[in-house]
Amino acid sequence: MTQLLPRLAPALFLALVALVWETASRSGLADPDVLPPFSHVMGVLWGLVGSASFRADLGLTALEVAVAFVIVVPLGLIAGLYLGEKPQAYRLFSPLLNLLLSVPKSIFLPIFIFAFGIGFGQKVIYAVTLTFFIVMLTGIAAARSVPAGLVNMARAFGASKRQTYLEIYLPAMEPLIIEGARIGFIYTVTGVLIAEMYGSPRGIGRLMFAWGESFRMPELLASVVLVVILTVFVNELLRWLEDSRQTHRSRA
């Protein structure tokens, strides 16, 4: 039970939110025009999922997220690992990195539209730009998390450079690499949705923006719930992967 409760906590929390939502809306505590009952929103969601046109939008957004994710996670991690391993390069680039990290990337969206249009490529490029730096930071942390003593030990026992990377670096960095992928996923979704909301012919973000503009609360909330469910699912999947691989890493 003590094991089970923390695992169930997020589900219990969501159930509670749904319950409060439903009660507030039905009792008139919240304006049903702004907050339609949860059950009604779920019905609308079911209808949306059944519509081919909505599924096409969803598929497009998912594809944009997938493409950006597949590009940015390896790119960011490799850049980070390189900088984490080369102190000179890190010293050279770190002021620039800090600058780019602290600048809100969304202010560049109009420029991205100017440069890349409002199509598929622009969504991917924007999401990659938004996500790159944070994934790179995880990469730097991952490279630095490898204990020098383990590397020295492997060298003493005759490990080649290749073996040192495969047998020491990679497994030692694994938890932070998965963590990088997890954070990368969240940022990629955010990047694609923001870019779609800002300007796009299609996609879930575009629909959400349009529904918000025209005050179609059931559809808007239904799509919000769907995005939340999908991202939480992928996030939890990566976290489960991280946890399941981490059992014996607490102490060397």
Next chain:
Amino acid sequence: MSAETNMSDMIRVEGLGKRYGDPATGLTALTDIALNVRAGQFVTIVGPSGCGKSTLLQIIAGLVTSTSGEVQIDGRTIVGPSPDIIGVMFQDAWLLPWKTARENVEFPLALRKVPADQRKERAMKLLDLVGLTASADQYPDQLSGGMRQRVAIARSLIQKPKVLLMDEPFAALDEQTRTRMGNELLQIWQESGGTVLFVTHGLTEAIYLADIVYVMGARPGRIIDRIEVELPRPRSIDMIGSEYFGRLRNRIWHLIADPA
């Protein structure tokens, strides 16, 4: 020393020096180090912290390059890691946390792509030697500090090295465990007939384990004296209380405290 005695030296270090930074203004870590260790001897190096004894061991292990002089082990000049003739142990066990005790012991053989069944057989024999058969499938985080160092001993022996280089391997352990591990190490050494070079800052440990104690001084790191320990083997814990042991300990203490 005659040519014949040189031939039988398992470890020979001559004119060894290590400088950091600029040759004129840089820091001299080690200067003019000479060591001779015959095959089958247990030799300790004792010195204050910062005297460069760990650096010296790392150079002998081929993990750090020297700026002058030469290291020969079994007649071979050491220019890099030589796992076929040298086994090493550090203050920390440095076990791979994602591998079991047995897999950690197998690690040096796995690097050489020795078939899994042969690896396992060798590893189990060595785990038996260090008394850890029951813990073969446990992970490092499930083992105590002493058990982890036992795994590290087994790992350092798996390639049947001619020389075992140990860098304060028991320094992080409590005194009781340290003494017990010392006795176990002596037993393993006497059974295997290998050569051990053991670095420590503990005077008692240095004398108790050794045939020969090299005493080092700091700034710059150098050999102050070479002392033969004339205690019979097997050693027993009661010898530490003997008058001879006390005088020897005192002498080394003074050598380190007020070097000539």
